[in-house]
Amino acid sequence: MAEIERLLEGRRAIVTGASRGIGAETARAMARAGASVALAARDAEALAQVAGEIAEEGGRAVAVPTDVADPAAVERMVATAVEQLGGLDAAVNNAAGGGHAPTPLAQVRPQQFRSALAVSLEGVFLSLRYEIPAMLATGGGAIVNMASTAGLQAVGGLAGYVSAKHGVVGLTKVAALDYAVHGIRVNAIAPGPILTDRLQAAGEEAQRAAGMAMPMRRIGLPAEVAAAAVWLCSDQAAFITGETLAVDGGKLAGTPPFSGSR
Helix, strand or coil, X not given: CCCCCCXXXXXXXXXXXXXXXXXXXXXXXXXXXXXEEEEEECCHHHHHHHHXXXXXXXXXXXXXXXXXXXXXXXXXXXXXXXHHHCCCCEEEECCCCCCCCCCCHHHCCHHHHHHHHHHHHHHHHHHXXXXXXXXXXXXXXXXXXXXXXXXXXXXXXXXXHHHHHHHHHHHHHHHHHHHHHHCEEEEEEEECCECCHHHHHHCHHHHHHHHHXXXXXXXXXXXXXXXXXXXXXXXXXXXXXXXXXXXXXXXXXXXXXXXXXX
C-alpha cells in the first residue's frame, strides 16, 4: 500500500488488541502517521515485539499489557498512556475475543455467550469509559471502535459474536451523541474477510473461497483496515461521527450480477 501521510502528527493514541493482526497493523500505521502509540493486549511478549518494530522505524510506542475485560486494568491502561505519552488524542478499540465456534443458538452455553460479550462488547465499553475523560481533559479527540460486517448483517451460528458486534455499533452511536458537543468523535469500522492470523491458518483454499464470495473477488488486508482507522482519527474526517464504515470489498452492498461477467 502507499505510504500513509502523516495525518496524526503529534497525536497521542491507544490501540487495544495491538499484539497481532488488525490491531498490530493499526498501531504501526498510526505511528507512521506521526502518532505516539500505547499498545495494549494481554500478550506482553507480542506487544513488546510490535513496539520494537515501531521503534526501529523511528516511531514511538509503549507496551501496556492489558486485559480489556478487567475494569481496573483498563483504567490503568489509560492512566499509563496519559502518563507516558502526555495525554490522549485518539484511540482504536480493536480488542476482541471469547465466544464460540459456529453453533446453533439453542446449543450455545451461557458462559460461551457471556465470554463474547465480556471482551468484544464490554471491553469496548470499558475502554470508552476511561478514554473519554482523558480526551475531555485535553479538549477532545477521536475514537474508532472495531465492529464487523457481522455487526451490521447477522451470520448464522455466531450468536455471541454477532450480538457483541451489533452492540459495538450501538455503543459507538451513543458515545458519538453524548460527546459530539465536547469535541470527541466516535466512529466504528466494520471489516469484512481480512487476512488475519485466523484466515491465514485456515489455508489457501479457505482464503480463495472467502475472496471469491466478495464482489471484489479478494479478501482484505490488515493494512487496508488500518488506513481507514488512521483516516477516521485524523482531521480529514473532522465532520464524521457516529458512523460505521464498512471495509468489506462490497460485501454489504448486495448481490453481484448472477452472470459472473467482469
